[in-house]
Structures are given as structure tokens and as C-alpha cells.
Amino acid sequence: MLSSASKETIRATLPAVGAAIGEITNLFYRKLFAAHPELERDLFNRGNQSQGAQQQALAGAVAAFATLQLDPDPARVQTILSRIANKHASLGVTADQYAVVHEHLFAAIVEVLGEAVTPEVAAAWDEVYWLMAETLIAMEKGLYDAAGVASGQVWRTVQVRERRHESADSVSFVLTSTDGSALPRFVPGQYLSVAAHLPDGARQIRQYSLCSAPLLGDWRITVKRIQPTPLEDGSIAPAGEVSNFLFHNVFEGDLLEVTTPFGDLVLPDDDRAPLLLASAGIGLTPMIGMLHHLVATEDPRPVAVLHADRSPSAHAHRAELSALVDRLPSGVMYRWYEDLGGRTAGAGIAGGRADLTAITLQPGTRAYLCGPLPFMIGLREALLDREVAAENIHYEVFGPDNWSPSPA
Known part of the structure; x- marks a missing residue:
């Protein structure tokens, strides 16, 4: 004090x-x-x-x-x-x-x-x-x-066992130990750091959410290729330096330098409150990990899954997300796409941006948000308007946390 x-x-x-x-x-x-x-x-x-x-x-x-x-x-x-x-x-x-x-x-x-x-x-x-x-x-x-590590001693070398495209711009890497032993368990929603050794000699570090089942011996992360983005002031936001390097250069059999998992956007073990898992774009990766855990433990509580994306073709883990929600006893999913392409709205799929207006929220719902900052700000305000308690709204920010929402 x-x-x-x-x-x-x-x-x-x-x-x-x-x-x-x-x-x-x-x-x-x-x-x-x-x-x-x-x-x-x-x-x-x-x-x-x-x-x-x-x-x-x-x-x-x-x-x-x-x-x-x-x-x-x-x-x-x-x-x-x-x-x-x-x-x-x-x-x-x-x-x-x-x-x-x-x-x-x-x-x-x-x-x-x-x-x-x-x-x-x-x-x-x-x-x-x-x-x-x-x-x-x-x-x-x-x-x-x-x-179970000494202070700062979090790095280990793992091998890429599998590389798989999850959308046109995203790939997942299944990581395994180099000696055949099981990798440490993690809590659903956590992330690990990946150190990329870039062509100019720099060692740049980025965090990626774990999107595999926590009980398995391997880890899985998903990396999205980032395109340069025009900004409102006329400048261009740079492409993702590390994500693009991993997307273009890492394949089966390659070695990666990663850390022990950490992160506080996690599901508590002793809580059976109704859940709202809301994501946009590649922000669905921690939700995939949470859903694998909920399915594996046959969790009976109500789980509403909301996801927003540019289009069905841009939606990484699209089929996997649907399959996981279908396996939950009380799971329901809602999706929004800015561009529906040739599809028509209906059956939990809508055009435009995420909208909570028609979503049923159970009393005592705990909400977990991950995605671009404007998406999370808008969704948090909508949840507060629907009388979801501020302390029940949890979030994960990509990169530096420049958002510090007030308690209510």
C-alpha cells in the first residue's frame, strides 16, 4: 500500500x-x-x-x-x-x-x-x-x-508434427516434444510464445493461443497471415512480421522455440455458470481450446458461441467449431459474416456484424471475448446493456493491452 x-x-x-x-x-x-x-x-x-x-x-x-x-x-x-x-x-x-x-x-x-x-x-x-x-x-x-519452472526458464524446443490449412490465410501447427514425451498440460484459453529467428538476425516473439484439447500430449496453435491494411489516416498498417514468417516458412519436421503456456483468459474449474464465448476472426482460437475442454468433460451447462468473420471462406476452424458446438449438450452457435458470398442468411448465420439483440442470455452468464478491439468494445457495451455484470466479462487483447475498460 x-x-x-x-x-x-x-x-x-x-x-x-x-x-x-x-x-x-x-x-x-x-x-x-x-x-x-x-x-x-x-x-x-x-x-x-x-x-x-x-x-x-x-x-x-x-x-x-x-x-x-x-x-x-x-x-x-x-x-x-x-x-x-x-x-x-x-x-x-x-x-x-x-x-x-x-x-x-x-x-x-x-x-x-x-x-x-x-x-x-x-x-x-x-x-x-x-x-x-x-x-x-x-x-x-x-x-x-x-x-514448475525456474524464474524466466520458460523456453523449450518443439517439433512441428503437422501443418494444416484452416482457411486460405491461416494454418495450424501441431507441436510435439523432440523426445516423444508429453508436453505439459495447460488451462483452456492459455497461450504460448513463439520466437521466430528472422532473416535480418532479429529474434521476435509473439503469442498464440492454444487451440487443442488440454488433455492431449501435443499442443496446437493457429497462425494467420496478415495483409497490409489501409488506415483511416491514409497510412498502411504493416503486415504481421512474425505470423507471416511462420505462415510461409514453417513446415512438418521443423523445430520451433516456444514457451510454457500462460494467460489469464481461462475457464475456472469450479464454475458451472452459463457461458458466452464470443470471437471475431482469428480470435476464435482460445474459444476452440475451451470448447475442446467442455466437450471432453461433457459439460452440461448452457454455452452460447458467437463468431464474426469476413466471410465463410475466411473463417478459420469453421467446420471444427460447428462440430464442437454440436457435441455440447446445451450448446448453440451464432455466426455473422460481412460477406455471405453465395450463401443466404438463416440457421444461425447472418450477414453484417455481430448483434446481441436476438440472443438469449442466461442469468449469471460469464462472457469470454477475443478479437479485434472494436469488436470487443462494442460487444462489452452490449453485454452491459443486457445487464451482464462487468466482473463476468473477460477478454483477451491481441498485442499490447491498450484497452482498460471501466468496471461498469
Whole structure:
């Protein structure tokens, strides 16, 4: 807990720091990478760096954490930090790296804010940083312990046993151990990191949800090829550097460097609440893993599955998704396609974007969302309008988490 003196200093300076936090985080990353260029090349997502997404995520996390020290909300803090801790664990982050971040972050704060950073201000924000850092370090240690690995020792080499097209732009890889032993079990909804060694010598890391049954000895991930996308400002969003490399270059028999599974968008073992699994595009992959688990355990609860996609041909795992829902005793599926092609609407298939208007939601429904940010924001607002409790709406964000929804 933040000390009383520091709390008042943070309250007084939060508006100024908040207004400058974007500039501070931009400068922080420049300083960090100048001192440690290997971090940009081999650890951080350089695509997110070039687009500013990682800087926004860091700024948002620091500002949110500081704000929550003034008006404590332990559940909200847990939600924010759990997502960060799981991502850090999937990268193999260790406690000593927080000191490196502290050095360059506070150098950036001093440079941006200048004389406003008095000794009292510096001490208060130092307390905030280390409170956040030590909480994350403890959470990450718990994740490493639960996974049965030493801190940061999450990487292993696996072999691609099977490569299969799931749509024109997506392929799944079945991963197996190199010695024939079973890979560690995971919780439905978790992801693993994949390190790709790119032609320019960089080692870039990305996360992919596990979409196989958790009880099997192998792992399966699905990778979507990303095309350059025109943006509203006339610029072009770059293609997915790692996903495209894996799509074009990884085949049966190849070796991949991956991590132990982590992630907090998971189904609790002791919960029998009705479920809503909602996804768009490649965001259905954690839902596939959850559905395999629900089918394998013959789960009787009501499960509504919603999926939105560009077209039936773009819908990865389309047939598998239908087959899994059909095997659930109380499963029902709804699909929306922006382009129906030659198909007609009906039998749970509609044109356009996902719409909850005609969907029956059971009392106490727990919702799990995964997909592009606009899809999840819109669906969360619709669920709140339908009186689904905010604490029952869980989500997974691709890349840096720049969305921090309010409790309600």
C-alpha cells in the first residue's frame, strides 16, 4: 500500500505526469533501446514499437496503477496486473530486469518534467513504481512456480508434427516434444510464445493461443497471415512480421522455440455458470481450446458461441467449431459474416456484424471475448446493456493491452 505522504504527492502530481506520460514512455523506450539494443531486437515487439502501441500500453498501465493507489480497488489492480504478469511470464521476464526499466524510466521522467521533479515527487513516484514492480515480480514468481519452472526458464524446443490449412490465410501447427514425451498440460484459453529467428538476425516473439484439447500430449496453435491494411489516416498498417514468417516458412519436421503456456483468459474449474464465448476472426482460437475442454468433460451447462468473420471462406476452424458446438449438450452457435458470398442468411448465420439483440442470455452468464478491439468494445457495451455484470466479462487483447475498460 502506498504511504500517506506519497499518496498526497501522487494525487497532486498525477495530472501533470498523466499529461506527459506519453512523452515520458516514448523517451523511456528510446533510452532503454539505446543502452540495450538487444532488447528491441530480441525481446520487444518491434512492430508495436514502430506503431507506438507498446508505449501507449505502458503509459496506460502506469497511469491506471497510480490512480488506483489513490482510490484503492484491489480487484481492478488484480485484473490489470494479472494480464501483464502472464505476458511477462510468457516472455521469460525476470526480477532483475525491473531495475533496468526503473533506471531508464526515471531518467525519462526527470528529463521531461525537469524541475517539477523535486526529491519528494521523485520519492513518491519511485514508491509507486516499486510497488507495481514488486507486485508483478511476486505474481510472476507464482506463475513460474505453478508451471514448475525456474524464474524466466520458460523456453523449450518443439517439433512441428503437422501443418494444416484452416482457411486460405491461416494454418495450424501441431507441436510435439523432440523426445516423444508429453508436453505439459495447460488451462483452456492459455497461450504460448513463439520466437521466430528472422532473416535480418532479429529474434521476435509473439503469442498464440492454444487451440487443442488440454488433455492431449501435443499442443496446437493457429497462425494467420496478415495483409497490409489501409488506415483511416491514409497510412498502411504493416503486415504481421512474425505470423507471416511462420505462415510461409514453417513446415512438418521443423523445430520451433516456444514457451510454457500462460494467460489469464481461462475457464475456472469450479464454475458451472452459463457461458458466452464470443470471437471475431482469428480470435476464435482460445474459444476452440475451451470448447475442446467442455466437450471432453461433457459439460452440461448452457454455452452460447458467437463468431464474426469476413466471410465463410475466411473463417478459420469453421467446420471444427460447428462440430464442437454440436457435441455440447446445451450448446448453440451464432455466426455473422460481412460477406455471405453465395450463401443466404438463416440457421444461425447472418450477414453484417455481430448483434446481441436476438440472443438469449442466461442469468449469471460469464462472457469470454477475443478479437479485434472494436469488436470487443462494442460487444462489452452490449453485454452491459443486457445487464451482464462487468466482473463476468473477460477478454483477451491481441498485442499490447491498450484497452482498460471501466468496471461498469
